[in-house]
Amino acid sequence: MTDVLVCIKRVPDVGGEVTLTADGQGVDARHVGFTVSEHENCAVELAVQVAAATGGRATVLTLGPAEAVEQLRSALAVGCDDAVLIEVCEPGSYGPADVAREIAAVVADRGDELVLLGNDAADTGDFQVGIRLAHLLGRPVVNGVRTVAVTDGVLVARGDGVDGVETYELPLPAVATVLEGGVEPRYPSLKGRMKAKKAPIDTRAPRSAPAGSGRVRLLLPPAQPSTVDVLGEGPQAAAAVVDLLERMGVAR
Amino acid sequence: MSVLVFAETTGGGIAETSLETVAFARGLDAEVDAVVVGELPHGAAGELAEHGVRTVHHATGDAFGAYSGAAWATAVQAAAGQSRVVLAPGTPRGLEVLAHLAARLDVAMAANVVSVVPDDELVVTRQVLGGSVLEEMQLPDTPALLAVAGHAVEAAPAPAPAVGTVRELTPEVAPADLVARVVSVEPVEAVDSSGLTTASVVVGAGRGAGGPDGFGAVSELAELLGGALGVSRVVTSLGWRPHHEQIGQTGSRISPDLYIPCGISGAIQHWAGCASSKTILAINTDPEAPMVTKATYAVIGDMHEIVPAINEELRRRRG
CATH class of the missing domain: 3.40.50.620 (HUPs)
Structure with a gap:
């Protein structure tokens, strides 16, 4: 029986143009939705699979504002059993070390044997919360894996390394960060959605004040005016394209 | 210091x-x-x-x-x-x-x-x-x-x-x-058999490919140019192509001399993976698509008509 805690982060769902808040401290999210990273969707799927295979429970956790319950319920709808919200008013003031410390306090309290996180958050891209968490808990950690499975108390994790597919085996309790691509996240069933709507959320206050992320300000990269050279329209442009390929020396 | x-x-x-x-x-x-x-x-x-x-x-x-x-x-x-x-x-x-x-x-x-x-x-x-x-x-x-x-x-x-x-x-x-140490490595060609991240020419295809059968011409173009085929996230999440071909924030990041995205609108998540390309030649029906406006060169129109025409012209000039 392996209890799995999977950590997710509510991030703005930006597909096109991004605008910033007036103080330059955040993304103006008034006109966009929210989501979690694809890495985390895969981590949720793996958490549900490991819990089901071992008879344990899968719990989803986030540190965020009250609105982050939306992302927790999405994870409940695809099979997580429980949800924990570390509720903070200004999640942006929590740096990766702060977030790791808060998650560590919850894990120490609950005792989940396996903690899964995404490889990196879709917004801040810090690449470090999972490893900081492992150090705080005194647990081994594997990074950027695509699949995990638990057999006889041993975590078997696989991911792409520089020389091929690498396999790690480590004893539980452990921490793993997940990259997209190893599993297909499932869609919520109607039953799952109904269950998620009513599920209680274990809401907790942060343990300590954040040290901060070091953010001075956000800025948009200088807008590049379009300088595109349109070679033509439709198949008639083929000759102009091949002329270009020859000039570039790629049409061998 | x-x-x-x-x-x-x-x-x-x-x-x-x-x-x-x-x-x-x-x-x-x-x-x-x-x-x-x-x-x-x-x-x-x-x-x-x-x-x-x-x-x-x-x-x-x-x-x-x-x-x-x-x-x-x-x-x-x-x-x-x-x-x-x-x-x-x-x-x-x-x-x-x-x-x-x-x-x-x-x-x-x-x-x-x-x-x-x-x-x-x-x-x-x-x-x-x-x-x-x-x-x-x-x-x-x-x-x-x-x-x-x-x-x-x-x-x-x-x-x-x-x-x-x-x-x-x-x-x-x-x-x-x-404790957390690699115990075995399985050399797998499929991880990056085409050399997507190191290719000097990459041909990309997105939703505009239309379905799993829509990649014949772009694959051929990649082959004719000695390059690699890459795809956008929507293509892998629809199951049209394998994940290791994905270019983007959660896929491979490429930096070829020439990137030819076909039918790819250029959402932020894709741009994150191809922004380091030295030259971009976009093929797209929408002249206002971000991929077109950010490109160096563009051809406006349907990739299913344009790419075969390019392939044919390449073959013709080679005799």
Whole structure:
């Protein structure tokens, strides 16, 4: 029986143009939705699979504002059993070390044997919360894996390394960060959605004040005016394209 | 002031991304040292010296035979000494080793760094949200840990090469740092059989391909140009093509001389993976698509008509 805690982060769902808040401290999210990273969707799927295979429970956790319950319920709808919200008013003031410390306090309290996180958050891209968490808990950690499975108390994790597919085996309790691509996240069933709507959320206050992320300000990269050279329209442009390929020396 | 670069090796020498990181470090106006963990390929120390590295710390020992992020971080820590800044390439291992060091020393670490403003307190500029937004971040701790974004600077030999003295070290590694260690490696061609991340020409296809059967002409174009085929995220999530062909924030990041995206609108998540392309030739029905407006060249129209026409013209000129 392996209890799995999977950590997710509510991030703005930006597909096109991004605008910033007036103080330059955040993304103006008034006109966009929210989501979690694809890495985390895969981590949720793996958490549900490991819990089901071992008879344990899968719990989803986030540190965020009250609105982050939306992302927790999405994870409940695809099979997580429980949800924990570390509720903070200004999640942006929590740096990766702060977030790791808060998650560590919850894990120490609950005792989940396996903690899964995404490889990196879709917004801040810090690449470090999972490893900081492992150090705080005194647990081994594997990074950027695509699949995990638990057999006889041993975590078997696989991911792409520089020389091929690498396999790690480590004893539980452990921490793993997940990259997209190893599993297909499932869609919520109607039953799952109904269950998620009513599920209680274990809401907790942060343990300590954040040290901060070091953010001075956000800025948009200088807008590049379009300088595109349109070679033509439709198949008639083929000759102009091949002329270009020859000039570039790629049409061998 | 001295700074330390964690350098990765490939079969033949120092990895290109590590040489970029050395070039970035030279920009800090400091003495640049480097640390190589495990095998030091023949000529690699000389290569680092050419790029301006003063001392090459070479960490060896049984603990470094198989890769372990925690153990390798111990080697970097042993080499760091009084370094003001420790830098790593923004590769999976570079990021992992640096994060272990950050956790162990309880200091701040910045990922995806593109430039730095050295001062009493270091301020860096780094990419967030897949590169669509920049963040200025302060790193007051010593050492400051920076993972440098790919292609933030170009690798280039130093104006004046350094000596590149090799200093051997065999740091002691705690048993706990060897628990999470690679136990086996299965060489798999499919991981990047086409060389997507190293190809000089990449042909991309997106939703405009229309279905799993819509990739014949783009594959042929890639083949005719001796390049690789890449796809957008929607293509892999619809199951039209395998995940290892995906270009984007959660897929491969490419930097070819020429990228030819066909039927790809250019959402931020895709742009994050192809922004380093030197030249972009976009083929799209929508002249206002972000991929078209950001491209160097464009052809407006249906990829299913245009790409076969290009293939035919290429074959015709070759006789």
